[in-house]
Amino acid sequence: MGPGSSGALGADGRDSDGHDAVVLAGGSARRLGGADKPGVRVGGRALLDRVLAACSGAAVTVVVAKPRPTARPVEWAREDPPGAGPVAALDSGLRYTTAAYVVVLSADLPFLDEKTVERLLTALQEAGTEGALLTDSGGRDQPLVAAYRSAALRRELAALRTEHGELTGLPLRRLTGALELTRITDPVASFDCDTWEDIAAARARIREHGHVLDEWITAVKDELGIDLDVDTGTLLDLARDAAHGVARPAAPLTTFLVGYAAAQAKGGPEAVAEAARKATALALRWAAEADDGTAPPPTAPSGTSTETGTGTGTGTGTGTGRGSGSGSETAAPGARPDAG
Numbered sequence: 001m002g003p004g005s006s007g008a009l010g011a012d013g014r015d016s017d018g019h020d021a022v023v024l025a026g027g028s029a030r031r032l033g034g035a036d037k038p039g040v041r042v043g044g045r046a047l048l049d050r051v052l053a054a055c056s057g058a059a060v061t062v063v064v065a066k067p068r069p070t071a072r073p074v075e076w077a078r079e080d081p082p083g084a085g086p087v088a089a090l091d092s093g094l095r096y097t098t099a100a101y102v103v104v105l106s107a108d109l110p111f112l113d114e115k116t117v118e119r120l121l122t123a124l125q126e127a128g129t130e131g132a133l134l135t136d137s138g139g140r141d142q143p144l145v146a147a148y149r150s151a152a153l154r155r156e157l158a159a160l161r162t163e164h165g166e167l168t169g170l171p172l173r174r175l176t177g178a179l180e181l182t183r184i185t186d187p188v189a190s191f192d193c194d195t196w197e198d199i200a201a202a203r204a205r206i207r208e209h210g211h212v213l214d215e216w217i218t219a220v221k222d223e224l225g226i227d228l229d230v231d232t233g234t235l236l237d238l239a240r241d242a243a244h245g246v247a248r249p250a251a252p253l254t255t256f257l258v259g260y261a262a263a264q265a266k267g268g269p270e271a272v273a274e275a276a277r278k279a280t281a282l283a284l285r286w287a288a289e290a291d292d293g294t295a296p297p298p299t300a301p302s303g304t305s306t307e308t309g310t311g312t313g314t315g316t317g318t319g320t321g322r323g324s325g326s327g328s329e330t331a332a333p334g335a336r337p338d339a340g
Contacts, residue, residue, distance in 0.1 A: 022090060042193070046071075120133070131180070245284065
């Protein structure tokens with residue numbers, strides 16, 4: 001799929017040529033005191049980078065804002081004049097897209113993910129409407145967390161330009177109000193960060209027990225440029241077996257070696273799973289050796305025999321050697337496990 005997709009429909013009626021994405025990352029962020037909102041970090045990642053990761057399946061991603069470093073490559077566009085508002089910004093970004101469907105997002109959505117984007121596209125295609133958008137916990141439409149038919153957006157943008165002469169300052173509802181829409185309620189994915197209180201709430205949520213591991217793994221993959229989905233449960237089980245059966249430091253070292261082995265094999269998730277399977281089996285064998293009863297008993301302290309029975313000795317206390325004997329001898333340890 002490339003940026004020149006025609007939007008042809010497959011046998012199931014769905015778009016067979018993918019979609020594009022337009023991310024609006026301008027605005028003055030007045031409620032953040034004029035801070036650079038797209039660059040504010042949640043979970044160690046800029047808000048804009050979090051949104052770009054969520055729409056990574058797009059053939060073309062256009063960010064309408066002043067160019068800046070991003071974790072993923074994008075096209076850049078600016079509304080004319082800068083600061084002309086969301087309708088003008090969307091119009092500018094749409095000029096760089098060609099797919100039949102376009103995902104339109106704001107740059108301040110900390111909990112948006114790829115599954116939500118796919119859910120919007122699927123709802124749009126299955127319902128046959130002109131757009132599918134999320135609603136927040138209060139039932140309010142969120143037109144910047146949505147998927148649209150590109151032709152419908154272009155039609156209404158042209159109508160607004162004819163009616164008003166320009167798009168500067170027009171609210172988004174003037175555009176989306178003319179579209180036939182499908183609505184999906186998702187208070188989490190539609191949560192946007194307009195205030196510092198919102199930022200604090202987002203930062204607190206990703207550190208909750210039920211979210212922190214997924215958030216961390218996603219952040220690490222994004223930071224390292226790794227686009228690989230693996231079974232984290234398998235790796236965690238391996239780490240547990242290595243820690244319990246060998247030693248605690250064996251857990252991180254073993255999982256590192258598994259990743260290195262998979263990389264050397266130039267493999268994907270299957271290579272990781274196979275390396276993890278082998279390492280897990282080894283850890284279990286290692287642990288089993290300590291539990292099979294063949295390990296030698298510990299050496300007794302000097303002056304004490306490990307044999308049963310009574311006897312006399314020259315040390316203090318009563319010796320435990322079978323039969324009589326004198327001296328402070330230490331009984332020989334048992335035979336080695338590999339002795340014949």
